[in-house]
Amino acid sequence: MGTFRDSLDVRALRFAVTFPLLLAAAFAGCALLLRGDLPDPLAIGWNADGGSAFAPFGVYVGGGAALITAVGWAIFGQAVPIARPVIMRRIMMGLGLMASLFMTSVLAAGLVGQAGLADARESRVDLTVLGLGCGAALGLGVVMMFAFKPDDRWTPEDDRALETELALNSDPGLAEDSIKLWVHARSSVFVMICVASLFPAALIAIAVPWLAVVVVAAAVIGAAFLFARVRADRSGLQVFVAGALRVLDVPARDIAGASAADVKAADFGGWGFRHHDGSTAMLVSSGPAVVVRRVNGRRIALSAGTAATADKLASLLNRIAARAQRDGRPPES
Secondary structure, three states: OHHHHHOEOHHHHHHHHHHHHHHHHHHHHHHHHOHHHOOOOEEEEEEOOEEEEEEOHHHHHHHHHHHHHHHHHHHHHHHOEOOOOHHHHHHHHHHHHHHHHHHHHHHHHHHHOOOOOOOHHHOOOOHHHHHHHHHHHHHHHHHHHHHOOOOOOOOHHHHHHHHHHHHHHHOHHHHHOEEEEEEEOOHHHHHHHHHHHHHHHHHHHHHOHHHHHHHHHHHHHHHHOOEEEEEEEOOEEEEEEOOOEEEEEEEHHHEEEEEEEEEOHHHHOOOEEEEEOOEEEEEOOOEEEEEEEEOOOOEEEEEOOOHHHHHHHHHHHHHHHHHHHOOOOOOOO
């Protein structure tokens, strides 16, 4: 029994059970106040000429109250189990309120439309009551969706967050041992690529349209290779050309050291991803970069955008390399 109770949002359950009952009781109480002004039997269906189907007062009110309760319980009940997604529970709570109030508005509009009449065949549904009630039902239902706060529960995301916090507590430097950055060539380079491709492509398109498309596509691909995404953390260093194609993956244990430097792309074979004289480079321009020394003696050069970013990335790589050499243990205090 305790396990079943733990699977339910108790606050939502109390509301789901109580609200439809109170709403049905309020409807029945208001109907009793109007009893003296209502015809007998009451209309429960209408056509263009007025009432077309009829039922005694007790059936109309009792059946209406039961319908309000049943609809409310059926929809509100979907918001009670904790195992369901939070968004779904919010939506169902709002829909439950909306449907309950809508049913009450329809039933109340039918009663008010018959008040003061001797014959229910002359009655009409009161559109004012129906419009105001349905508008309030819609508005309050939306408010409930945003205002309802489901009971919290422990999830796999909480487990991962706890593991992260425990790791940070045991090694405070963990939060600083991660960096992600994008580097790209200067804007003038992209302007040059546009000028060198779009104008010729416009002329070629007059004679060979498909060749113009090929020229533009080649220019776009070439420009994409002047973008790189760099990610460094305790697992090592990864570099992605155009943000998606991984060209470098250096484990932390293979890094001997790193230093910030001002490099010339020509010294490493040019822009883009290059292998040159035993070195690997991913340079989008000359300027601030990080030169990584691997354990096997090879070098890696990476564009870093600014001198400050180069210093930060080099320091990070040195820290993760030192930590890997200590078999993942935090530095001794």
